[in-house]
Amino acid sequence: MHAAATIAFKDLKILFRDRAALFWVTAMPLIMATLFGAIFGSETSIHEVKVAVVDQDRTDLSRSFVKRLEKSKGLVLTRKTLKAAKDAVRQGKMTGYVLIRRGFGNVVGMSPGNGQFVEIGMDPSKKAERGFLKGMVTEAIFKGFQEQFAHPEKLRRTIHQSVEALRKAQMNQQAGDDRKHPGLDQSALIAFLDATETWLTSADTADLAQGMNMKDPTVVTVSRARGEEPASSYEVTFPASTIWGILGIVAAFAGLIVRERSQGTLLRFRVSPVSWAQVAAGKGLSAFLAYLAMSAGMLLLGAVIFSIRIVHPFRLAMALVSSGVCVTGLVLLVAPMGKTERAVSGASWGVMMPFAIFGGATIPLSMMPSWMRMASNFSPLKWSVLAMEGAIWRNFSLFEMLVPCAVLLVFGLACAVTGSFVLSRQDAA
């Protein structure tokens, strides 16, 4: 153990004096955590949908409709002409546009062909935003309909106009008009509207408007204990950004192992009373300690500067120790992949980058598409991030922590054994 500790502290000293390696291990993850934390935590976040609105109707109803849209959370509206709106969407400057055609103000709510007076033009790549915008527009339309019950005279006028339009359409059909009129056979609807108009002359619509005033559904953040949620975006980005430190550690320490062989220092170990197992243990210990220092340092800095809450220190320690074992295994696994430092460095990045991407280094786990989330299960780094998140903001129970920690320990030990065996065989050649 003394020999292993001696080797470990020697390697840590070398790392500390290698400025380039030190940057990748310490500064890089901090930069990424801060940067991504700022991006995801800013007020003008990427979750706001930029939409152009084109009001060709220019009636009171269309104007009030646009005002309701402007109040919708998550929409940023800009008034444009139709051509400018289409160009903006095509060029990617806007997510979509909402076109309010002429006639909107006359036929809101109950008339046939209602939908054709509102058109939504979408960027085809924004599939999620499509449903969101359609929902916002539909909500705004319904609220307009709802408001009309507070103004019975206005509503009666609107219904009267709708009935006139329907009757005209029927007459045109009877006169042999070849133009298509949707829903022409609307006798029942006309009768209903007539009855409604008559009813509105005497009904107490104020109560009705009040009754139709639907409350917005309540939105809660799901966590184990109701009321707990990430205090800031940094509680998400700091655990994920430890991945960048892991990349640096694996490259640095795997390279150190290869350098020992190429520069002859491994030969000196041959004439010392130190076994290969002790050498491997020393190498693993140095990587383990470097990881602990990097990740604990990052989270502490996050706690002090960005208010990351370390609510469950013991569970966080579980996460860090398990992750450390995994990192140790990765170092020993990568080291035999090349005979020179350059080759091992390349192999290190080649192996670790896919792990990092699928582990959440670039796209947070919560934002991954389903196929990527499935694939991320094969990245050990995903489990490291999940374990830390579980201890920081997901509020995992002790039992729930066992799963990611067990995956990390098993993976790490398997890699360590495999890598040590291959290294010892290479050394014996």
Place this chain on the structure above:
Amino acid sequence: MTTALITAQGLTKKYGDKTAVDGISFQIEQGEIFGLLGPNGAGKTTTINMIVSAIKPDSGRVIVRDPRDPDPSRTTSGRDIEPRATLGIAPQALAIYEELTGEENVTFFARMQGLTGDRLRTQVDWALQFTGLTNRRKDRSGAYSGGMKRRLNLACAIVHEPAVVMLDEPTVGVDPQSRNHLLDNIEALRNRGWTILYTTHYMEEAQRLCDRVAIMDNGKILALDRVDALIDAHGGRSMIVAQIDVPPLDASTLRDQLVESGLREAAVDGATIRWETDQPLDDITKLAGLGLDVATVRVDRPNLEAVFLNLTGRSLRD
């Protein structure tokens, strides 16, 4: 029962079709400097690597005996850990950590040898002082000159005072002044009674330092003996070169005089007389007896370079 500290028996190592070491055998006795002399690619480094078990021989074995073991009959071979403490090595590559200071390097390797506490400090101080690095001990070894790095390489090998030190081409790439410093260090170790295995392709180093030398080429040991015995057996004869002040008007007359005096092989070339002989002192006496105005006389004794040339037909430098 052998008294040798290291015994190599029939060592062979092949890499594909190439035989790097071909069935060599030798013993290294306590207190001697044993040289492996040969050109690059002769198999010297491979031999050392097999002795320290860094490479597994295809056949043959290495036996290491610890002179400090109370049971002198106990020996080990292969990759057993214990006897490794009897060995020290300064590899051909500079086996030091350039990010660490000289002191940190020596301290690290001393710790790896099991030294602790006061003994560790004492030995580190001694190793640095012995190799002349005390004044630069706190500087990073990456800033050392090439000669200083070689000395640090040696310091790391000797800090634990091993029974046998293996020095693999310790002066490669070093300026003449540093080289002399290193050779002085090694002579000092010999004077202390240390046992050293020394590999080199420099004839003059082997001749200066080694008690016994094994001439290696193409993986084989061509000859193994004390330096003077090798020279006597394989070095050929001494060459005497005499310069006379006033060249004779008649070279043939001079030639006859030389033959009459017993210097039958002497050749005259202007003012220079040159011949090979087994008895240089006797022949010089005969030359003096001719009454010539001899300006200078030089005796070129055969050396290991000549030994190698006579054994292989090639120069060590080829």
